[in-house]
Amino acid sequence: MTPLDAVLQPLGYAFFLRALVASTVVGLVCAVVGSYMVLRGLAFMGDALSHSAFPGVVAAYLLKGPFYLGAAIAAVGTALAIGWVTRRGRLRSDTTIGVLFAGMFALGVFLFSRIPNYVGDLFGFLFGEILGIGDADLLALTALAVIVLAVVAVFWKELLYSTFDPLGAAAAGLPVARLDYVLLAVIALTIVVSLQAVGIILVVAMLVTPAAIGQLLATSFGRLVAIAIAVGVVSPIAGLYLSYWLDAATGATIVLVETGLFILALALVSVRRRVPAKA
Amino acid sequence: MADLTPSVDGGHREAPARPAETPAAGGVPAIELRGVTAGYDERAAVESVDLSIPAGSLVAIFGPNGGGKTTLLKLIAGLLQPWSGTVRVLGGAPSEVAHRIAYVPQAELVDWAFPVSVWDVAMMGRFARLGPLHQPGAADRAAVSGALDRVGMLGVATTQIGRLSGGQRRRAFLARAIAAEAELYLLDEPVTGVDVPTQEDLMDLLAAESAKGRTVVATTHDLAAASRHFERVVGVNRRIHADGPVSLLSDPDVLSRTYGGHVLVIGERGVLLDDAHHHDSERGSERHFHEPGPRR
Numbered sequence: 001m002t003p004l005d006a007v008l009q010p011l012g013y014a015f016f017l018r019a020l021v022a023s024t025v026v027g028l029v030c031a032v033v034g035s036y037m038v039l040r041g042l043a044f045m046g047d048a049l050s051h052s053a054f055p056g057v058v059a060a061y062l063l064k065g066p067f068y069l070g071a072a073i074a075a076v077g078t079a080l081a082i083g084w085v086t087r088r089g090r091l092r093s094d095t096t097i098g099v100l101f102a103g104m105f106a107l108g109v110f111l112f113s114r115i116p117n118y119v120g121d122l123f124g125f126l127f128g129e130i131l132g133i134g135d136a137d138l139l140a141l142t143a144l145a146v147i148v149l150a151v152v153a154v155f156w157k158e159l160l161y162s163t164f165d166p167l168g169a170a171a172a173g174l175p176v177a178r179l180d181y182v183l184l185a186v187i188a189l190t191i192v193v194s195l196q197a198v199g200i201i202l203v204v205a206m207l208v209t210p211a212a213i214g215q216l217l218a219t220s221f222g223r224l225v226a227i228a229i230a231v232g233v234v235s236p237i238a239g240l241y242l243s244y245w246l247d248a249a250t251g252a253t254i255v256l257v258e259t260g261l262f263i264l265a266l267a268l269v270s271v272r273r274r275v276p277a278k279a
Numbered sequence: 280m281a282d283l284t285p286s287v288d289g290g291h292r293e294a295p296a297r298p299a300e301t302p303a304a305g306g307v308p309a310i311e312l313r314g315v316t317a318g319y320d321e322r323a324a325v326e327s328v329d330l331s332i333p334a335g336s337l338v339a340i341f342g343p344n345g346g347g348k349t350t351l352l353k354l355i356a357g358l359l360q361p362w363s364g365t366v367r368v369l370g371g372a373p374s375e376v377a378h379r380i381a382y383v384p385q386a387e388l389v390d391w392a393f394p395v396s397v398w399d400v401a402m403m404g405r406f407a408r409l410g411p412l413h414q415p416g417a418a419d420r421a422a423v424s425g426a427l428d429r430v431g432m433l434g435v436a437t438t439q440i441g442r443l444s445g446g447q448r449r450r451a452f453l454a455r456a457i458a459a460e461a462e463l464y465l466l467d468e469p470v471t472g473v474d475v476p477t478q479e480d481l482m483d484l485l486a487a488e489s490a491k492g493r494t495v496v497a498t499t500h501d502l503a504a505a506s507r508h509f510e511r512v513v514g515v516n517r518r519i520h521a522d523g524p525v526s527l528l529s530d531p532d533v534l535s536r537t538y539g540g541h542v543l544v545i546g547e548r549g550v551l552l553d554d555a556h557h558h559d560s561e562r563g564s565e566r567h568f569h570e571p572g573p574r575r
Contacts, residue, residue, distance in 0.1 A: 039393065090320070157406045157415075164393050164403070167384045168452075171356040172407035172459060173377025215394065219439040224394050 010244050018138050019130045023236030023254060026197040026206060029145045031232030032152055033190040034211035035225045036183060039163050043208045044094060045082070045184075048101030050191045050203040052078035054108030057125055057195070062115065068140050071195055075188035078104055083184050087177075128199030128251035130240075137196060144193045151186055159183055160221060197236070198251035209258040210235070213265045231261055307370060309334040309463060309494040310355055315364035317354055324350040326517050328364070332496065334462075337489040339505040339512045340498045341528075343538050346516035348498035349385075349467055355496065356382045356465050369462055378408050381456030383466040386448060391441040397451045398436040401426050404459030419458075426457035430484055446477035453484060464488060466497040470504045482508035502528055 010016040037046055056074025060067050082100055086093040112122060124132070133141075152159070162169040162176045170176040187207075194203045210231035214224035239254030246253070310332040318324040325347040332338055340348045353359040354366050357373025357380070369376040381404065404426070405419040427433040430450040435443065440451055449469055456464050464485070470478045486508070489495045499505050505512055506528045514521030514537035521533045528534070 039390075154411050157403075157409065158411060160395075161403045161406050164395060164400075165384060165389065167353075167356075167358055167388070168382050168403070168455070169407075170358055171373075171377065171380050171382030171465065172404075173374070173380075174407055218394050220396055220399065221394050 006245065007241070010241070015131050015133075016240070016244065018133050018135070019250070020237065020240055022133050022138055022141055023130055023197050023240060023250075024233050025142055025145045026194045027210070027232035027234075027236045027254075028229060029148050029190050029193055030203075030206040031210040031214075031228035032149065032225060033186055034207040034209075034232075035214060035221070035228050036152075036159055036163060037187060037207055038211040038215055039221075040183075042187065043204065045079075045097055046187060046191065046207045047204040048082070048097045049075050049079055049188050050195070050200045051101050051108075052104035053188075053191060053195060054105050054125065054200055055111055056108075057200075058108050058111040058115075062111065066140070067137070067196075068144065068192055071192040072144075072189060074104065075191050076185050079184035079188040080181060083181055124199070125195075126199050126201050127249060128195065128197050128202065130197045130250050133196055141193050141196065144189055148186055148189050148193065151182065155179065155182060198254060202251050202255045205255040205258060206232070209255070209262050213258075213262050216262075216265045216269050231258060235261065307334070308332055308367075309336070309369055310496070311365075311367040312351075312354065313365050313367075315354060315361045315366060317350060317359055317361045317364075323362070324517070325354070325515065328515075328519055330513065330519060330522065332494065332511075332513075334494050335489055335492045336494055336496075337486060337508075337510045338494075338496045339509040339525075340496065340515055341500065341502060341505050341512055341537070342515040342520075344500065346537075348500075348515055351513075351515055352382075352465050352467055352496065352498055355463075356380055358382070378459075379462045381459050381461035381464050383449070383452045383456065383464070383469060385467045386445070386472060388467075389440075389448075391448070393441075394439065396437050396439055397427065397432050397443070397447075397454070398423060400440060400451045401432075401454040401458045404455040404457070404461075407459070422460070423454070423458045426454040429457055430454045444477075445473040446480060449473065449481055450484070453481070457488070462493055464493055464495045464497075466495070468499060469497050470499060470501060470508075478504055478508070 011020075034046075037043060053071040053075040056070035056072070057067060058070075059065075059074075060070025063070075078100055082093065082096050085091065085096045085100070089096065112125075158169070158174050158179055159182070161172075162174055162179045166176050190207065191203050194206050198206055210228040211224065213231050214227035217227055218224040235257040236254045239257045240250060242248070242257065243250040243253035308331045310330065312328050312330040315328040315330075316323055316326045324345075328351065330351075340351055342348050350359065354361060355368055355373065357366075357368070357377060366373060369379055373380065401423045402415060402419065405415055405422060409415065409419065424433065427436055430453050432447065432450050432454055435447065440448060443451065453464075466485075469485075470481060473481070482504075485495050485497070489510075497509075506525045509525055511523065512521060512525050512527055513519060514527070514533060516537050516539060520537040521527045521530075
């Protein structure tokens with residue numbers, strides 16, 4: 001088999017094409033939203049929200065409702081609850097996140113264990129099933145992705161200003177508190193979009209790793225986002241092929257490609273620092 | 280400089296007459312606080328504050344750490360709501376005139392590794408007036424360019440802010456205020472941590488803004504800087520203990536009232552020992568969630 005065949009052959013399968021489209025969309029949305037997350041130090045929040053989606057997913061399964069709706073209600077609800085409890089209570093946000101995320105995940109496990117004939121889908125929930133994605137799922141995923149990107153396109157300036165200098169932004173009249181909630185809701189929706197691709201456990205990598213690479217290499221926000229998008233779109237494609245050729249778990253392979261690129265970027269940056277530019 | 284009558288007890292008084300250079304709305308103060316008490320959680324940081332600052336003033340708020348300097352600034356900026364009393368700024372509530380207010384936070388609260396250039400920071404001054412959906416256009420670029428030119432930062436416009444010197448960092452934020460076409464500049468510790476020549480440069484810029492009719496209010500714990508560069512000083516330690524011309528800073532009574540016991544006056548110039556090291560910031564070091572919303 002020539003290398004070209006190796007690339008072209010999987011494209012003959014509809015499931016592979018769907019997975020390719022889905023994971024690229026996921027990579028794009030995660031890169032954009034993740035760029036704001038890393039600058040706000042919200043990586044842990046991303047991890048928490050993906051775990052919080054679990055009870056929603058299980059409930060949707062039990063009630064035979066749509067997967068995306070269940071996940072979205074659980075994740076967005078938890079996001080807003082974390083924001084609200086942090087504002088009202090006297091707890092640091094990481095404390096609130098720790099309490100709510102563990103509680104929600106436990107609820108998911110509890111509900112799952114009550115499923116009468118304990119189906120073997122748990123692995124799929126936790127680690128994603130991008131190769132099993134159907135046409136309807138692909139449509140729902142793309143629609144959600146468009147909503148997320150539209151919201152970011154409308155508020156990119158406001159989100160950037162309130163991320164960089166919340167006090168200055170609020171004094172100038174930006175609704176900083178509401179923008180916080182908008183960002184949380186957008187993160188939650190992005191996680192819902194990504195769940196089928198990489199699953200609950202690994203979503204945080206899709207969100208944080210491309211943006212982290214951007215942050216390592218870029219000195220402007222525009223470039224950070226551009227690098228994140230490049231990594232976020234290329235990694236799923238490379239990961240899908242690698243997992244196909246190596247017969248390995250798809251979500252994990254995608255994440256490993258991103259992790260590899262991160263290590264590469266880290267090495268590049270430390271070499272650059274050791275050998276200062278001539279300028 | 281304005282001929283200000285000292286009003287050491289912080290009581291109400293008429294806005295003093297200003298030289299003709301101030302075009303501000305005939306005698307209406309730029310900032311007016313009446314009976315304001317405010318704080319964080321259940322702890323009041325300032326109590327029963329009455330304060331009136333005329334438009335075009337160049338005012339330093341001084342006092343001990345934890346005395347309420349930043350709290351006062353945040354009240355004026357609308358970042359903190361008073362528990363009681365009223366805050367009027369530029370003729371309205373702070374939230375109504377927010378587009379005309381520029382707030383520059385303490386340098387230590389800024390993430391200097393943030394991937395934004397000097398140009399980006401100044402452009403943020405345009406964001407609030409643009410509103411969502413509207414992208415920065417030629418007029419905004421002209422305003423940013425003019426503001427950077429004014430503060431002498433056009434040459435480093437593309438530099439990431441973390442690579443700037445302390446003085447340049449503050450000038451980038453000042454450019455943001457100028458680009459926003461703000462009428463009221465509120466600066467938290469603008470001259471802290473920079474050397475004296477840099478202080479001079481910054482203060483020349485602020486004095487020039489004030490001479491154009493902008494009202495400039497800055498907190499400082501550097502009394503030498505306050506007396507050298509400002510027209511007027513307000514001393515705060517829970518309450519207003521001094522309000523008037525900079526000459527108040529050489530009055531030992533004023534200083535001991537403002538600083539409580541933590542002051543030692545030597546000779547003619549006040550030498551200060553301030554051992555109050557608690558800060559008047561809100562709890563925690565959170566940066567993701569901001570204070571309970573001033574503008575919902």
